[in-house]
Amino acid sequence: MSSTSIPRQVYLLASLNPYQGNWTIKVRLTAKGPMRHYNNTRGEGYVFSVELTDDDGTQIQATMFNTAARKFFEVFDLGKVYYISSGYLKRANKTYNCVDNDYEMTLNENSQVEEAVNEPVLIPETKFNFVPIDQLGQYLHKKELIDVIGFIQHVSSSMSIRRKVDNEIVPKRDITIADDTIKSVIVSLWAPLATGIGNKLLDMFDASPIVAIKSLRVSGFGGITLSTITNTIIDINPNSPESHKLKTWYGSEGSTTKFEYVGSTFKTGLINDAPSLYSDRVGLDYITNNLSLGEAKPVYYTTRACMSFIKTNQSMYYHACKTCNKKLTNNVGSGYSCEMCKTTQTDSNLRYVVSAKFSDTNGEAWMSLFADEAQTIIGCSATELDNMKSKDDGGAYQTQLKKATWVPHVFRLMVAPQEYNNDKRQRITVKIVSPVDYAAESKFLLDDISSTQS
């Protein structure tokens, strides 16, 4: 089909668009992802992606599924040059694609890939843009991927985490690295790095090797942690100036220095075993934009927000057993019975179970509130509220709920994903409500401003 004797009209990547199909490109394979198996609502199959770079330096991601994936996986080798045609372009999906191009390419089994045998093979050097560990705070709630370099302080054993979304067990290993900013950070290695490189690092950790890691996600579960993604690259003891500099520093001072976890100056940590109201501070948009938060185990955050909307026609309380607080069964006409305590009672406690919407400067979220927390926000007990509801036209009831909206509080929240009718949702529960200390909040905001400025 393709002949090397016919001169090709080669197009630059920058000139490609989805509306013109007759192109051939000449590109070098600058990154090759692993073959991955997927299983989602639309079916199951295999997929892998590559990064292609042309003479101009433009890059584009190309993805292949199933038959095409199997056909081209062995053909594509890192660093070689290929002529490619009959691929198809569409707008890049930034969730799966970090390559800087508005478009991404898909190759199917009719696409043509031919190696340009007269071109030299050039395996590109991984380009790093290291962030010093003490600067990681400013990447905290951003989607940007970062690179770090540091020496290994600790390697954990391999852990098995069950992914709630598909019940698969995935391996994870945590390593602690530190650099010359006297700060350390935990990097979570997910499969296949957890086992492959992870095992290697476990064996060599006595020697405090230097690792350079490219493409890490920054997350803030109780401080700051870094997580690997599919495209993360780890180089051990690389032969680079930064690596040598760090090795020298470690040799002279680093081995005896005491390091502090980055993010611990953000007042994380416990005061009298209770988390500080300034630790793990996030905006509501951080929580709602990350549906997988709390997948393995529920996670906790603090936030400052106002209740913005409460449905007045929901049943906001339930009849609770006076002994064990469980919901009572209403035996119409003859009182209540408690399944747990095996007793019958004529009266009950009314306990709150409320669902309300909360808003802050960046976002909004529905949250669940119970008992004492709901009482603090609504401003009266469930019994009192019920009395107001049945009195007159319920005007006092409406007013009480209205007065409770748009009052700022500081909350400690528990977040975990939840399946609802095959839909991935999020369950956010208010665990603690605290009044706003304005002077302390202002100071916290000022600290936040200066840390993003530096």
Place this chain on the structure above:
Amino acid sequence: MDTSKPAVLVNGGLLRGYVGQRVRTVAQVVRPDAGGLTGRSTDEKQIDVKGKMPAAVTTFVEVIGVADGPQSICAEIVTNFGDTFDANNFNQLCRHANGDFRHLFI
């Protein structure tokens, strides 16, 4: 919000840059004077306030008026701000309002 007569947020050190202009600041009352009071700004400088005071003055007051000297304000409005006030937070606010973030303030 009435934006017809904007007042710049200043502390003691920034006041001298706005002589003749309308300013606003919060100061700790040191002692009352004939015709006003002597105050200490959030950056520890003396500010002389001239004009009508509220009957009883709390530890901190907000002053809005025209700066008529490098450390003096001819007050139009003086408001009691209570006895607890975080001077450091206000001071940083003044620095931001006149520095990197001045475009966010009127």
